[in-house]
Amino acid sequence: MLESSVVNIKGVGEKFAEALQSLNIITISDLLFYFPSRYDVIEILPLEELIHEDRVTIEGRVLNTPSLSFYGRKKSRLTFNVEIDNIAVKAVMFNRAFAKNQLKIGDVVTLTGKWDAHRLQITVSNYQKGSMENSTEIQPIYSVRGEVTSFRLKKAIQQAIQDYSHFVEEILPEDMLLSYKIPIRKDALKTMHFPENRILLKHARRRFTYEEFLLFQLKIQILRKRNREVSLGNVVKFDTEKLHQFINRFPFKLTNAQAKSLQQILNDLKSPYRMNRLLQGDVGSGKTAVAAMALYAAVTANKQGALMVPTEILAEQHIQSLREMFGDLAQIELLTGSIKGKRRKEVLTKLENNDVHILVGTHALIQDDVHFHDLGLVVVDEQHRFGVEQRRALSNKGLQPDVLFMTATPIPRTLAITAFGDMDVSVIDEMPAGRKEIETYWTKANTFDRVLNFISKHVEQGEQAYLICPLIEESDKLDIQDAVDLYNQLVAYYPPSIQVGLMHGRLSSAEKEEVMKDFAENKVQVLVSTTVVEVGVNVPNATIMVIYDAERFGLSQLHQLRGRVGRGDKQSYCILIADPKSDTGKERMRIMTETNNGFELSEADLKLRGPGDFFGTKQSGVPDFKVADMIHDYRALETARTDAQEIIEFNLLESDPKYKNLQLFLENEGVFDTVLD
Ligand code: ADP
Numbered sequence: 001m002l003e004s005s006v007v008n009i010k011g012v013g014e015k016f017a018e019a020l021q022s023l024n025i026i027t028i029s030d031l032l033f034y035f036p037s038r039y040d041v042i043e044i045l046p047l048e049e050l051i052h053e054d055r056v057t058i059e060g061r062v063l064n065t066p067s068l069s070f071y072g073r074k075k076s077r078l079t080f081n082v083e084i085d086n087i088a089v090k091a092v093m094f095n096r097a098f099a100k101n102q103l104k105i106g107d108v109v110t111l112t113g114k115w116d117a118h119r120l121q122i123t124v125s126n127y128q129k130g131s132m133e134n135s136t137e138i139q140p141i142y143s144v145r146g147e148v149t150s151f152r153l154k155k156a157i158q159q160a161i162q163d164y165s166h167f168v169e170e171i172l173p174e175d176m177l178l179s180y181k182i183p184i185r186k187d188a189l190k191t192m193h194f195p196e197n198r199i200l201l202k203h204a205r206r207r208f209t210y211e212e213f214l215l216f217q218l219k220i221q222i223l224r225k226r227n228r229e230v231s232l233g234n235v236v237k238f239d240t241e242k243l244h245q246f247i248n249r250f251p252f253k254l255t256n257a258q259a260k261s262l263q264q265i266l267n268d269l270k271s272p273y274r275m276n277r278l279l280q281g282d283v284g285s286g287k288t289a290v291a292a293m294a295l296y297a298a299v300t301a302n303k304q305g306a307l308m309v310p311t312e313i314l315a316e317q318h319i320q321s322l323r324e325m326f327g328d329l330a331q332i333e334l335l336t337g338s339i340k341g342k343r344r345k346e347v348l349t350k351l352e353n354n355d356v357h358i359l360v361g362t363h364a365l366i367q368d369d370v371h372f373h374d375l376g377l378v379v380v381d382e383q384h385r386f387g388v389e390q391r392r393a394l395s396n397k398g399l400q401p402d403v404l405f406m407t408a409t410p411i412p413r414t415l416a417i418t419a420f421g422d423m424d425v426s427v428i429d430e431m432p433a434g435r436k437e438i439e440t441y442w443t444k445a446n447t448f449d450r451v452l453n454f455i456s457k458h459v460e461q462g463e464q465a466y467l468i469c470p471l472i473e474e475s476d477k478l479d480i481q482d483a484v485d486l487y488n489q490l491v492a493y494y495p496p497s498i499q500v501g502l503m504h505g506r507l508s509s510a511e512k513e514e515v516m517k518d519f520a521e522n523k524v525q526v527l528v529s530t531t532v533v534e535v536g537v538n539v540p541n542a543t544i545m546v547i548y549d550a551e552r553f554g555l556s557q558l559h560q561l562r563g564r565v566g567r568g569d570k571q572s573y574c575i576l577i578a579d580p581k582s583d584t585g586k587e588r589m590r591i592m593t594e595t596n597n598g599f600e601l602s603e604a605d606l607k608l609r610g611p612g613d614f615f616g617t618k619q620s621g622v623p624d625f626k627v628a629d630m631i632h633d634y635r636a637l638e639t640a641r642t643d644a645q646e647i648i649e650f651n652l653l654e655s656d657p658k659y660k661n662l663q664l665f666l667e668n669e670g671v672f673d674t675v676l677d
């Protein structure tokens, strides 16, 4: 019934039905669940509480016969006075000449419009004779377009509710409604469109917020469970003894958080399920060390490992540090876009013959002609930079390898639950002991000289500095010019004892490597760079990070950049140079100076920039909820997640009759037919 076309609704013709399609409204159900995008609350307030320039509603008695004047072509202005609490207020109405004869002295009128508190005047956009039924009225506002006007849409919805809402079945079990104190579906639906008061509206919204979250979480959990079931037979039988020996090679003891994460990963490797795990941890929290141990575990099981990173610089850095960690325990090779021809063939042949145990590289790792002998574990670093496509291609390589995604951008819990709800998550929320907090300062561009002085002082003490220029737009030539200009400026400013280097995306990888090497060996003391150094670069002797035009970066990105320093035992500094114009911009700089905690920052970033921006793309896998708001309704999200987990874990959809309607609903939505990646 509800799935039939909207043309079945009284008063909705073929033409209007077609127009509704532009709003994705096809069935009666679509129309019923086309909720208002917001609500205007109309409330009659005493005059002294009205705010200048607000849209207000007032009620009064007409004092005089309205006077009408014409101007321009066909334009008119109607003015009259109304009395409210013994005060005369002037009402002005444009282009409604017809109202002149409707308004008689002594009539009670309700006027809505823009309030001018200085002139005691209202510019009326809406009027109604008589009083409002209630002193507060909530008007739903729908987003409409083209031929679908609010008026027609509301009428159609009203009709649909009258004739069809009794077909709307409850999908949640009764005890849940009772314990959460939420209204039944049909009633909540009516309230969303025709709210009687704020309290009822609040509960209706609460209901649909929970419902949306629960359905979404159920979908994820169902997928996850099926994913586990189809990917059995994926056991990595690693050698515990050898692994322990490897762990003991490291010059430090793992933090508790590292040890726990490693254990979780090892359990996944051992289990027949395919690992799909996210390893989160702030910059420098020691993720790479954990990943190396997991990779080695795979190697001891005679499986191959792969480490995939977003840039060539990082790939080169990683292979270097992995080779140091492994010594001759594993053959490690590099595969990037710049490895071509004969060299590339060589690597590929060795890979197929199992003479390479760990392959490190960029996207080049997932090209068609790359064949592993037996790929057991793939580690993807900074996974938010990889698109869904790459993830899929990677997953399809080899024999369903276990996959570990690592990210140093702490993902707010809210987003982790929604965007990555189908993953297991390990968190390294503890820094290795003895790290000094980075001191962060925010300063304006006109104090740049002082910043340069600050750098010289520290360089004289043997330390090094980064100076980062933002990319205005990737592949834009001008932005590199910025870095080049700054570089020239510094070369002229500093004496020869302070060597300045330049790094940007247009250098060849040999040139980049050269620059990085010089910096790592302290042949260059000040490195001017675009954001190519953002992720993973490790030069412990660098103690100063200066970020030029810092307002152009997101908080998470600033935090990433800041993480390039504070890697040694000396006190490190981050200096943000920014003249933000907006309050949000200032707020962001302030937050940076106040916390070093990546999770706090990412939550703040999410609030300031919204989820769409968080991953730098709109295609972040975060669903568009109609009613729910991930940030404000966070508690509901957690509840829904726990409930969904219980329902799926204990098979309640099938086994408990009270979930029958929910099960049917999900079936109708095609949730059980979804194709797996
Ligand atoms: P991440 O990959 O999370 O940014 P890394 O694994 O690169 O962090 O570690 C950052 C630095 O800290 C490296 O120099 C590493 O050797 C060191 N490190 C890692 N774990 C520990 C630990 N438990 N104790 C002391 N130092 C550690």
Ligand code: MG
Residues within 6 Å of the ligand: 287, 288, 536
């Ligand atoms: Mg790292």
